Amino acid sequence: MNRILPLMVLILSSWSVSAAEQAPWGRAEAQEYDYQPQKVVYDVAVSSSGEFEQILDRASYLSQVYNADPFAASIVLVLHGDEISFFGIKNYLKYKDLVTRARSLTVGDVIEIRMCRIAARGHGFEPKDIHGFVQMVPMADAEIIRLQNEEGYAYMQ
Structure with a gap:
């Protein structure tokens, strides 16, 4: 028993030193904020359904943080990448869940999806080929700039 006690002390003290060595700056503290609803535009150009799911997750969570208030919050996703094909009517069965x-x-009415007509054409789609809940805009870059400069939207990528 006399030998075990010093060994236990040595093990416990080395563990605490090791823990301090692994966190030399201490540990993070969670901050709590009450975020006020904002107007936000996401510049979306992704190449996979998984990446687009992450964008939807972020927009959905932001909407929840803003209490999904359609009078004070607005989140616009402006699409101009490979995600355009997900919204093609001919691809509905392939991307139905998404x-x-x-x-x-x-x-x-907090989250809107807008699509660049130029980029859609580049992917072989016209407005008649895209699901009706998507708004077609002439050009993604011009729409993002307009939302920022004329309507006060914050830019997200």
Whole structure:
């Protein structure tokens, strides 16, 4: 027993030194803020459904943080990348779950999805080929600039 006690003390003291060595600046503290609803535009150009799911997650969570208040918050996703094909009517069955989720996020009038008509054409789509809940805009860059400069939207990528 006399030998075990010093060994236990040595093990416990080395563990605490090791923990301090792993966190030399201490540990983070969680901050709490009450975020006021804002107007936000996401510049979206992704190449996979997984990346687009992450954008939807971020926009959905931001909407929740803003209490999904359609009078004070506005979140606009401006699409101009490979994600355009997800919204093609001919691709509905392939991307049904993703498109259904995107559509559901637009129901409360906080989140809108806008698509660059030039980029859509580049992917072989015209407005008649895209689901009706998506708004077609002439050009993504011009729309993002307009939302920032004329309507006071914050830019997110």
